[in-house]
Amino acid sequence: MEMEIYFDGNKKINANLNGNVIRTDQPIQGGGEGTAPSPFDLFLGSIGTCAGIYVKGFCDQRGLSSDNIKIIQKMNFNPGTRLIDKIDLEIQLPEDFPEKYKDAVINSANLCAVKRHMQEPPAFDVYTKTV
Numbered sequence: 054m055e056m057e058i059y060f061d062g063n064k065k066i067n068a069n070l071n072g073n074v075i076r077t078d079q080p081i082q083g084g085g086e087g088t089a090p091s092p093f094d095l096f097l098g099s100i101g102t103c104a105g106i107y108v109k110g111f112c113d114q115r116g117l118s119s120d121n122i123k124i125i126q127k128m129n130f131n132p133g134t135r136l137i138d139k140i141d142l143e144i145q146l147p148e149d150f151p152e153k154y155k156d157a158v159i160n161s162a163n164l165c166a167v168k169r170h171m172q173e174p175p176a177f178d179v180y181t182k183t184v
Contacts, residue, residue, distance in 0.1 A: 066092065097137070100171075101126035104142050104162040111161035115154070121147040124162070 057069045061076075064085035068075040077092045079085025090098065101124050112119040123145040131138040144158055 065089070097126070097128060097140075099167045100140060100165070101142060103165040103167040104144075107161045107164050108144060108158055111154075111158055117151070117154070118147075122150075 059067055059069070061067050064079035064083065065088065066077050068077075075095070076089040077095060078087060078089040079091055081087045083091070085091075105124050108122060108124065109119050111117075112122070125143040125145060127141040127143070128137045129139040129141075130136075142162060144162060146155065146158070150158075
């Protein structure tokens with residue numbers, strides 16, 4: 054798997070993955086134009102949306118409507134480390150959601166590949182190559 058990262062003017066850094074362009078920009082206060090999410094915002098968003106696709110798949114497999122389901126993601130910023138040290142995913146279910154599936158919905162969200170990669174992070178090797 055390969056992704057090409059390229060610079061698109063000012064603070065815009067984009068990625069091309071399989072013909073899809075993932076656009077990023079820095080906020081105005083960070084010297085960007087605020088035209089797209091920042092890379093860190095995309096990273097955080099990938100956690101909740103990944104959990105969401107697993108919850109959606111769970112519902113689809115059982116013929117349950119996912120129309121009124123939301124996931125609220127809350128991040129705790131630790132000023133000492135300047136890192137997010139806790140992420141809560143609150144799965145909001147409609148009142149008529151079957152009680153027997155509530156724990157299973159949590160289990161499906163926990164299958165998220167992004168979350169699993171954070172729990173067992175890959176090794177990084179950063180290097181240069183002259184072309």
